[in-house]
Amino acid sequence: MTDIFSRLKQDHDRHRQMLERVADTSGDSKERREAFEQLRIDVSAHANAEEQSLYAEMLSRPDLQDKGRHSVAEHKEADEYFEDLVSKDFDNPGWLTRFKTLKERLEHHMDEEENEIFAAAKKDLSKQRAQELAEIFNERKPVEKTEVA
Ligand SMILES: [Fe+2]
Ligand SMILES: [Fe+2]
Numbered sequence: 001m002t003d004i005f006s007r008l009k010q011d012h013d014r015h016r017q018m019l020e021r022v023a024d025t026s027g028d029s030k031e032r033r034e035a036f037e038q039l040r041i042d043v044s045a046h047a048n049a050e051e052q053s054l055y056a057e058m059l060s061r062p063d064l065q066d067k068g069r070h071s072v073a074e075h076k077e078a079d080e081y082f083e084d085l086v087s088k089d090f091d092n093p094g095w096l097t098r099f100k101t102l103k104e105r106l107e108h109h110m111d112e113e114e115n116e117i118f119a120a121a122k123k124d125l126s127k128q129r130a131q132e133l134a135e136i137f138n139e140r141k142p143v144e145k146t147e148v149a
Contacts, residue, residue, distance in 0.1 A: 003130035004054050005118045007137055011046045012110040018042065019103045028091040036090075036099075040082050043106065045144035047075040053137040057129070058121055067117050074109045078102065 018039040025032035051072060058068035081102040088095050122130070 001131050002134050003127065004133035004137060005122060005130065007134045008046075008050060008054070008118070009114060011042070012114065015039070015043055015046070015106065015110065019106060022099060023096070023103060026096075028089070032090055036085070040086070041145055041149050043078065044082065044148040045141050047078065048144040048148070049137050049140040051075065052140050053133040054121065057125065057133060058117075061124060064121055064124060067120055071109070071113060071117060074105070078106060078109070081105065 022032065022035045022039055025035055055068045055072055058064035085095065085099060
């Protein structure tokens with residue numbers, strides 16, 4: 001059975017591809033709008049469901065609380081970038097520059113989760129708990145997708 005760490009990594013790998021796809025678009029095109037909207041919805045729903053599963057657990061454990069807080073703050077930062085990009089002119093060259101900053105921030109966030117945060121959480125959580133958290137994540141993600149759309 002899948003645990004929370006491999007489940008989240010699956011999303012991250014998809015998000016890495018989606019980020020490349022948006023970066024390859026140009027101007028105020030249908031391709032850019034669709035690829036960006038798909039990315040925004042999936043990344044936002046992922047972050048919310050992640051906070052309701054893995055990070056809820058980490059925040060409740062004194063040894064993991066700081067790492068949990070750090071990630072939640074980065075989710076907030078990504079939300080702000082998304083809001084800003086939605087409201088800006090997709091045709092402006094500044095849009096892609098700003099998108100590339102978000103892309104770097106998200107890549108950093110996912111690498112840090114995989115290399116530091118999940119590693120620390122893995123040491124503290126039982127295999128069973130890690131599987132339960134994957135179930136919670138899988139229940140929440142589709143609901144969050146409809147909320148953030
Ligand atoms: Fe995250
Ligand atoms: Fe994540």
